[in-house]
Amino acid sequence: MKPALTINGLANARDLGGLERVDGTTTPDRIFIRAERLDEVDASGWEALLAYGVRTVIDLRRPDESSGEVPSPLAHVRVDLDGDDVGFWAPYEADGRWGTPLYYLAHLQELPHRLSEVLTALASADDGAILFHCSAGWDRTGLVAAVLLRALDVTSDAAVRDYMGSFANAERMALLHRRSFEVEERHQILGRFGHTPDSAFRDMYENLRIDNWFTEAGLDRETRTAITTWRGAVPRT
Template sequence: MAAPAGRELRWDGCFNVRDLGGLPAAGDRTTVRGALVRADSLDRLTAAGWAAVADHGIRTVVDLRNAADHAPGRRRPDGIGLVRVPVDELAGNDRWWREWGHVEGTPLTFAAYLEHFPEVPAAIVSAVAAAPPGGVVVHCAAGRDRTGFASFVLLSLAGVSAADIAADYLLSGPNHRRAAAALGLADHTLEIAEIQARSGRTATRVIADTHAGFDPAAYLVRAGVPDATVAAARDRLFTTG
């Protein structure tokens, strides 16, 4: 499976980068290129990689990792800001791994975040809404799970279909395997497939089911995000200004 032309980005030092522009959304709109990018860790970016980030119009990095995971390499170019939204810390590390660690690596975690940790999507959406003009890149370590959840929330807010969100999510699998091979890391593909199989639902089905029960604007307001912030986050997917 390959990303539609122009969506897969080559940032030297990263392995799993996609522009979330070009997706059909509610109201006959289309998400715009350069507004929101999802990625794996930026810590390994070379000078050429950071130049590509800047050339793509990115002006804000939203890092979803815990503080203990940070291993910054080259300094970010001037004009690119950083916001940290430590998803696992917000979810309470010990509780998260104790109660939902058995489904880690799959979109089965999405419903757990939504049901038990509304502060997580609220913080993600607020960070994107508050970003200055320019593109936003959201990333974690592999760019699959925490970043996948952030992408799910933001694309759902824009009115992107469950089918398109799931198709985008699945693109991370081959990229994760490529990263593992290049970096000499463990490839958890088979383990994740077994977890998914035990659930009795495919990843696509899980995302469709979660999407069907998710009214993102109403959910976020209940989570304490002001209407104006929700609207601003939605609008970010349609403009880089």
């Protein structure tokens, strides 16, 4: 598991670099960073993020969750990944799957425009590293991370390790943000559907046909190229 970044005010931040790809290479550092909400980041934390190369912050939360400020040297983009599509969310909220990878593939299939907006924002951001986040840096952030990792053909084992990092960081998050992240509840919900956290993510990841999704979602060529090369950091194959 890749270690968390040490940033004052963040307990679930990590660079998506250094993860093993099927071809034996690893993903590049300082392109995409995932994290939880930024409300606790102090001045030294922002300085550290700037020093790390972050130049854009993308908030994946719903408008009514918006909180915190991002200092002016950083571009701040808000893209609602969830949306208010009640017909889609009602069954997942009723049985708890909304907080697990068990909704990811259905979300991609039924609400492709939501992720398309996020990928467009990632592709069109200014030069520099991009930090994307939701509230816990776990579910919505996890979905975007899964797509980015699949786009570079990161191995299933490496992608699972990245996802499981949020479980490893849960206690630190609870202390920092003064709230529970319901680890036991997540285990129980997944268990009812015959899964553990790692098996649920692995099953989703191995069935994520990203090239097909790009086509079905109508993603434009420029955005697709930016995502599959991690903004030009990896040569096209």
